[in-house]
Amino acid sequence: MPDADPLAPTETALRDLAMTYPGATEDFPWGHRAIKVKAKIFLILALNDGKLSVTMKLPDSGRYALTQRYAQPTGYGLGKSGWVTCTFHPTDDPPMDLLEEWIEESYRTIAPKKLVLALNARLGGAEPPLAPPPPPAVKKAPAAKKPKAKAAAKPRKKK
Numbered sequence: 373m374p375d376a377d378p379l380a381p382t383e384t385a386l387r388d389l390a391m392t393y394p395g396a397t398e399d400f401p402w403g404h405r406a407i408k409v410k411a412k413i414f415l416i417l418a419l420n421d422g423k424l425s426v427t428m429k430l431p432d433s434g435r436y437a438l439t440q441r442y443a444q445p446t447g448y449g450l451g452k453s454g455w456v457t458c459t460f461h462p463t464d465d466p467p468m469d470l471l472e473e474w475i476e477e478s479y480r481t482i483a484p485k486k487l488v489l490a491l492n493a494r495l496g497g498a499e500p501p502l503a504p505p506p507p508p509a510v511k512k513a514p515a516a517k518k519p520k521a522k523a524a525a526k527p528r529k530k531k
Contacts, residue, residue, distance in 0.1 A: 378462045379424040383417050386426060389472055390415045393479045394490040414482040415475055426471060427457040428478035437474065442466075454481075 383405070390396055390407040399406045399413075407415040416427035427446050430437050431454040437443045443458045445451020456474075460466045480488050 377419060377422060379419060379422070379460060379464075379466075382460070382466050382468070383419050383424055385468065386415070386471060386475065387417055390475055390479070393476075393483070394487045394494070395483065396479075409479060409483045409487060412482050414478045422462045424460045424466070425457055426460075426466075427455060428474050429454050429481050430456050430474055430477055431481055432477055433474060 387398070387405060387407065391398065393409065395409045397408050397411075399408055404416055404418040406413045407417070414429065416425070418425040418427075427450075434454050434456050437456045437458070438445065440458070442460055442464065443456050446455035446457045458466075458471070479491070483491070
């Protein structure tokens with residue numbers, strides 16, 4: 373009997389974490405596991421040939437992520453938009469704390485504000501609520517018109 377994939381528990385743990393976010397759903401496009409919120413992907417997990425690929429959108433920490441030996445810009449031009457793919461081999465020890473933070477960042481980037489606020493409430497209000505919209509502009513009453521100065525009376529010609 374073949375040995376179980378050593379990265380399968382890591383994939384399962386990351387999937388389970390992502391599914392706890394408000395509105396998260398799971399789909400399998402292209403044969404990979406995609407976790408979505410409101411039909412938009414925020415996490416892709418692929419376990420193929422003993423390698424685990426974890427793809428997330430990281431607008432804030434992407435530059436740091438790309439300094440790690442296991443990270444690279446996501447292909448198909450997605451790297452230009454802040455998507456990062458981390459690839460782990462069977463002998464690697466994936467940095468779970470870091471991956472968990474990055475999954476949350478990706479979720480917050482993709483999810484609608486209402487669901488991010490729900491996450492904040494669940495986590496104890498980690499971020500302030502959105503500012504209320506500005507009040508509507510007040511229309512100014514038209515300025516009172518100054519009466520036109522009457523033309524100076526022309527002196528009458530004497531007859």
